[in-house]
Amino acid sequence: MNLRKQWLRACLVAALSCAALPQVAVAAELDAQRQAMMVSMFKDDAVLTEQMHREFWAGLKDTDSESAKASMDRLSAALKNSIEFERATVVSYKASIKQRKPVIDPSYELALKVRLEMIRARNMPADAVLAKDKAFRESLVPVSKGKSFDVQGTKIVMNEQVIDKALKSIEASYARLERLLNPxxxxxxxx
Known part of the structure; x- marks a missing residue:
């Protein structure tokens, strides 16, 4: 699942850039330790402990303020969008395999729309997201035929077992992140 970890790290970076955090909260939310902790929630064997949760929230000043809540809500929404984007991709692959033709799940279109809205709200270019969308759509043809496709120089073959394992892992990551981002x-x- 190395590919999944690379994808999720890229999603985390994109989510953080989409979060539109106010400057007061930027230092706290974007520090390296918190980023590393968020990324660790994507590991297949990750466990969120109470001590980790305490460390994540330690030093965040005035978490009850409206500004802090709004900031964490935006960060949470961006991270959840990243996970939904990945989940929708995998669901589309599963449907494409079953129907033996390219299928894009409606949840993918919604996740893409939300991601683009987040990026445009920050006046950032959407080129990277659109390039990933294009690559995803192109990958549906070989996936639907049971053939490999190339991802960053690595040949990938999707099958039901890989997809089911990925979906289970995505759901677990989502649950851990939701717990971590709750103060x-x-x-x-x-x-």
Whole structure:
């Protein structure tokens, strides 16, 4: 799942750039330690502990202020969009395999629209997102035929087992991030 980790790291960078954080909160939300902690939530074997949660929120001043809440809401929305974008990509691959033709899940179009709106709200160029969208759409043809496609020089073959594992991992990442970005500690639900 090295490809997934690269994709999620790229999504995290994009999400952080889309978050439109006010300058007061930028230093706190974007420091290297917090970024590393957020990225670690994407690992397949990641576990969010109460101590990690405390460390993430330590030093964030006035988390109850409207500005801090709005800032974290934007960051959370951007990260959730990144995960939804990935989930929608994988769901589209799964549908393409089942139907043996390129299929784009409606959730992909919605996630793309939201991502583009976030980028445009910050007056940033959308070129990178549009290039990834084009590559995704082109990859649907070989995926639907059970053939490999190229991602950054690596040949990838999608199958149901890879997709199901990716979906499970995406859902777990989403749950961990949601818990991490909530200033109130919530233990993981029992399995």
């Amino acid at each position: 109130v500690w919530t233990p993981a639900p029992a399995k």
